[in-house]
Structure formats: C-alpha cells, structure tokens
Amino acid sequence: MLNYNEVKPGVAVLIEGEPYVCTWNNIMQKQQRRPVNQTKLRHLIRGNSIEYSFQQSDKLQEAEIEKKMAIFIYQRNGEWFFHDIADKSKRFSVSDEMMGDSGKFLKGNTECETHWFDGKLFRVKLPIKVELKVTEAPPDIRGATAQGGSKLVELETGASLNVPMFVKLGDVIRINTETGEYVERA
DSSP: OEEGGGOOTTOEEEETTEEEEEEEEEEEOOTTSOOEEEEEEEETTTOOEEEEEEETTOEEEEOOEEEEEEEEEEEETTEEEEEESSOTTOEEEEEHHHHGGGGGGOOTTOEEEEEEETTEEEEEEOOSEEEEEEEEOOOOOOSOOTTOOEEEEEETTSOEEEEETTOOTTOEEEEETTTTEEEEEO
16 A cells, blocks of 8 residues: 555556556645645556545555566557567567557567556557668768758668668668667667
C-alpha cells in the first residue's frame, strides 16, 4: 500500500481497479488544512489523462506492471510479431496502432522491452538508439552548406529520415527512436 505522498512521476497505481501512471505531481498545503497531492495520471491501456487529488488519509494500491524482454521477428499486414527472449515458442503480436511511429525503426532480431498488466500487453518499448543501414541516398550537392545542409535518405526498414550531407549510401547510422532523429554515424 502506498501513502498519498508516495505517488510521484513514474509510479503506477490502481484507481477503481484501473491502472494509471503518474506523469506530474505537486504536494500542496493550504493554511490550516491538510496537505493534498495533486497529480496528473495517464491510463496505461487507453492512454487518456486525468487529474486527481489524493488526500492525506488515502491508501493506494500499486499497479503490478511486469516487464519482459522480447525479440522482434517480423511485420506483416499491420501486425508486429515478437517472441519471448527465453522461449521462442511463446509468440505474440501487436497491432500497428500500439507500435505507433517508432515501429518504422524496428528490424528483425531487435530486443525490446514489453510491459504487461494483468496478463495483457499494453506497451512495447524499443531500445533508445538503433543502428540502421542507408539503402537509398541522393548524391551530395555542392554549394550552400554554410548552415550544414541535410538530405532525405531511406533506411533498410523502409523509413525515410533527414540526415547531414556527408551520409552516403551503405553507411550505418544511429537513430534515436524516441525523437526519430539522426544521432551519429556508427
């Protein structure tokens, strides 16, 4: 059981049987009144946000979130297939909407972290940085590069990305999957 003041960003709690994770909190005490923990909570499965104030007398149950490592196998017809890192026979799939835009940087045999609540998968977390090979790149253009020009290249996963002019066909580059931006040449 958690006290009202232990609900901080990153802590998952159950409210009316539903799992929420705290994204912001502020413990406030008005004159001659009991302190209140004002929070913003995001539903783990649906993704909607609510504001909730916890009183000093509130006791909360922490949500049991299980984290498992999984390996991405392939993507077909809007489904992304993974298997458990320890047991290849335990396969599961994820929909396009759950993967979101970050899925375009995923290639076969990539390790990912999966988050489960009550035996249901609600999030696939990719590694922060991935290395991908450039499969299509336009030639370098001489000229106005005083501001450090950029060009659009295609990666081995089919994703397009803006990179600096010096990146060539066949280069392996690092990409931040959270922002979707070029980081460096590998």
